[in-house]
Amino acid sequence: MTEVTAPALTIDALGKKCPIPIIMLAEQINHVPLNSVVAVLADDPAAYTDVPAWCRLKSHRHVGSYELPGGGWAIHVRRNY
Template sequence: MRFRGRARSGAPATAPPPQAPADQAVAPPPTLVIDALGRKCPIPIIMLAERIREVPVGQIVAVLADDAAARTDVPAWCRMKSQDFVWEETLPQGGWGFHIRRTY
Protein backbone atom coordinates (compact mmCIF):
# COMPACT_ATOMS: atom_id res chain seq x y z
CA MET A 1 0.00 0.00 0.00
CA ARG A 2 1.32 3.45 -0.90
CA PHE A 3 0.80 6.48 1.27
CA ARG A 4 0.37 9.87 -0.33
CA GLY A 5 1.18 13.04 1.58
CA ARG A 6 1.86 11.15 4.79
CA ALA A 7 4.89 9.53 6.34
CA ARG A 8 4.67 5.75 6.76
CA SER A 9 4.13 6.18 10.51
CA GLY A 10 0.81 7.88 9.76
CA ALA A 11 2.11 11.27 10.87
CA PRO A 12 1.62 14.12 8.39
CA ALA A 13 4.64 14.89 6.26
CA THR A 14 5.94 18.31 7.29
CA ALA A 15 8.77 20.54 6.24
CA PRO A 16 11.51 21.21 8.80
CA PRO A 17 11.21 24.53 10.65
CA PRO A 18 13.12 27.50 9.24
CA GLN A 19 16.68 27.60 10.52
CA ALA A 20 18.89 30.55 11.33
CA PRO A 21 19.81 32.61 8.28
CA ALA A 22 23.27 31.84 6.91
CA ASP A 23 24.28 35.42 7.64
CA GLN A 24 22.78 36.23 11.05
CA ALA A 25 23.83 39.85 10.64
CA VAL A 26 20.86 40.15 8.25
CA ALA A 27 18.38 38.92 10.88
CA PRO A 28 17.21 41.74 13.15
CA PRO A 29 17.80 41.26 16.87
CA PRO A 30 14.71 40.57 18.96
CA THR A 31 13.01 43.51 20.64
CA LEU A 32 11.76 41.20 23.40
CA VAL A 33 13.18 37.91 24.69
CA ILE A 34 10.82 35.61 26.59
CA ASP A 35 12.71 33.09 28.73
CA ALA A 36 10.55 29.97 28.99
CA LEU A 37 13.47 27.61 29.64
CA GLY A 38 12.46 24.91 32.10
CA ARG A 39 8.75 25.52 31.47
CA LYS A 40 6.58 22.75 30.05
CA CYS A 41 3.86 22.98 27.45
CA PRO A 42 1.70 25.07 27.20
CA ILE A 43 3.49 27.71 29.30
CA PRO A 44 5.86 28.97 26.52
CA ILE A 45 2.85 29.61 24.25
CA ILE A 46 0.90 31.30 27.04
CA MET A 47 3.88 33.56 27.79
CA LEU A 48 4.20 34.45 24.08
CA ALA A 49 0.47 35.17 23.73
CA GLU A 50 0.48 37.42 26.82
CA ARG A 51 3.57 39.42 25.87
CA ILE A 52 3.64 39.77 22.07
CA ARG A 53 1.66 43.02 22.32
CA GLU A 54 4.60 44.60 24.18
CA VAL A 55 6.54 45.01 20.92
CA PRO A 56 5.60 47.24 17.98
CA VAL A 57 4.17 45.65 14.83
CA GLY A 58 7.02 44.48 12.61
CA GLN A 59 9.41 43.81 15.49
CA ILE A 60 10.81 40.44 16.58
CA VAL A 61 10.01 38.45 19.73
CA ALA A 62 12.30 35.56 20.69
CA VAL A 63 10.97 32.72 22.82
CA LEU A 64 13.61 30.56 24.53
CA ALA A 65 12.28 27.10 25.34
CA ASP A 66 13.65 23.64 26.02
CA ASP A 67 10.40 21.66 25.97
CA ALA A 68 10.41 19.64 22.72
CA ALA A 69 6.71 20.38 22.23
CA ALA A 70 7.58 24.03 21.61
CA ARG A 71 9.21 23.06 18.29
CA THR A 72 5.76 22.31 16.90
CA ASP A 73 3.62 24.49 19.17
CA VAL A 74 5.30 27.85 18.42
CA PRO A 75 5.08 27.60 14.60
CA ALA A 76 1.50 26.28 14.88
CA TRP A 77 0.53 29.19 17.16
CA CYS A 78 2.06 31.62 14.66
CA ARG A 79 0.00 30.15 11.80
CA MET A 80 -3.16 30.16 13.90
CA LYS A 81 -2.64 33.78 15.03
CA SER A 82 -1.30 35.09 11.68
CA GLN A 83 2.10 36.01 13.13
CA ASP A 84 5.32 35.43 11.15
CA PHE A 85 7.50 32.56 12.35
CA VAL A 86 10.87 33.89 11.21
CA TRP A 87 13.36 31.22 12.26
CA GLU A 88 14.50 28.77 14.90
CA GLU A 89 17.95 28.51 16.44
CA THR A 90 19.51 25.85 18.64
CA LEU A 91 20.77 27.32 21.91
CA PRO A 92 24.26 26.38 23.17
CA GLN A 93 22.89 25.56 26.64
CA GLY A 94 20.17 23.34 25.15
CA GLY A 95 16.75 24.19 23.85
CA TRP A 96 15.76 26.52 21.06
CA GLY A 97 15.18 30.16 20.31
CA PHE A 98 12.06 30.83 18.24
CA HIS A 99 11.92 34.18 16.47
CA ILE A 100 8.48 35.60 15.68
CA ARG A 101 7.67 38.86 13.87
CA ARG A 102 4.55 40.61 15.16
CA THR A 103 2.22 41.30 12.23
CA TYR A 104 -0.67 43.13 13.91
Protein backbone atom coordinates in the same frame (compact mmCIF):
# COMPACT_ATOMS: atom_id res chain seq x y z
CA MET B 1 24.13 33.99 5.59
CA THR B 2 20.65 35.31 6.34
CA GLU B 3 20.50 38.20 8.72
CA VAL B 4 18.70 37.57 11.99
CA THR B 5 16.74 40.60 13.19
CA ALA B 6 17.64 41.41 16.78
CA PRO B 7 14.63 40.66 18.96
CA ALA B 8 12.84 43.59 20.58
CA LEU B 9 11.87 41.29 23.44
CA THR B 10 13.18 37.98 24.74
CA ILE B 11 10.87 35.68 26.70
CA ASP B 12 12.74 33.19 28.84
CA ALA B 13 10.56 30.07 28.96
CA LEU B 14 13.45 27.65 29.55
CA GLY B 15 12.40 24.82 31.84
CA LYS B 16 8.73 25.58 31.24
CA LYS B 17 6.42 22.98 29.74
CA CYS B 18 3.85 23.68 27.04
CA PRO B 19 1.44 25.40 27.00
CA ILE B 20 3.24 27.88 29.33
CA PRO B 21 5.73 29.20 26.71
CA ILE B 22 2.80 29.80 24.32
CA ILE B 23 0.77 31.53 27.03
CA MET B 24 3.76 33.81 27.77
CA LEU B 25 4.18 34.60 24.07
CA ALA B 26 0.48 35.39 23.61
CA GLU B 27 0.54 37.70 26.66
CA GLN B 28 3.63 39.62 25.65
CA ILE B 29 3.62 39.89 21.86
CA ASN B 30 1.62 43.12 22.03
CA HIS B 31 4.37 44.68 24.16
CA VAL B 32 6.58 45.11 21.09
CA PRO B 33 6.00 47.45 18.14
CA LEU B 34 4.47 46.11 14.93
CA ASN B 35 6.91 44.20 12.72
CA SER B 36 9.43 43.69 15.46
CA VAL B 37 10.60 40.31 16.67
CA VAL B 38 9.97 38.41 19.91
CA ALA B 39 12.37 35.62 20.80
CA VAL B 40 10.97 32.75 22.87
CA LEU B 41 13.67 30.73 24.61
CA ALA B 42 12.28 27.26 25.27
CA ASP B 43 13.57 23.74 25.76
CA ASP B 44 10.29 21.80 25.88
CA PRO B 45 10.26 19.84 22.59
CA ALA B 46 6.56 20.68 22.23
CA ALA B 47 7.44 24.41 21.93
CA TYR B 48 9.50 23.70 18.80
CA THR B 49 6.29 22.64 17.01
CA ASP B 50 3.78 24.72 18.95
CA VAL B 51 5.26 28.22 18.54
CA PRO B 52 5.21 28.01 14.71
CA ALA B 53 1.72 26.42 14.89
CA TRP B 54 0.55 29.29 17.12
CA CYS B 55 1.94 31.77 14.56
CA ARG B 56 -0.03 30.07 11.80
CA LEU B 57 -3.25 30.09 13.84
CA LYS B 58 -2.77 33.70 14.99
CA SER B 59 -1.42 35.06 11.68
CA HIS B 60 1.90 36.15 13.13
CA ARG B 61 5.13 35.15 11.40
CA HIS B 62 7.51 32.45 12.52
CA VAL B 63 10.88 33.83 11.46
CA GLY B 64 13.05 30.88 12.45
CA SER B 65 14.16 28.61 15.28
CA TYR B 66 17.80 28.70 16.32
CA GLU B 67 19.43 26.11 18.53
CA LEU B 68 20.79 27.37 21.83
CA PRO B 69 24.24 26.19 22.93
CA GLY B 70 22.87 24.97 26.27
CA GLY B 71 19.94 23.06 24.71
CA GLY B 72 16.58 24.29 23.49
CA TRP B 73 15.87 26.97 20.91
CA ALA B 74 15.43 30.68 20.42
CA ILE B 75 12.19 30.74 18.42
CA HIS B 76 11.72 34.06 16.65
CA VAL B 77 8.25 35.46 15.96
CA ARG B 78 7.44 38.67 14.08
CA ARG B 79 4.42 40.60 15.29
CA ASN B 80 2.15 41.07 12.27
CA TYR B 81 -0.72 43.12 13.71
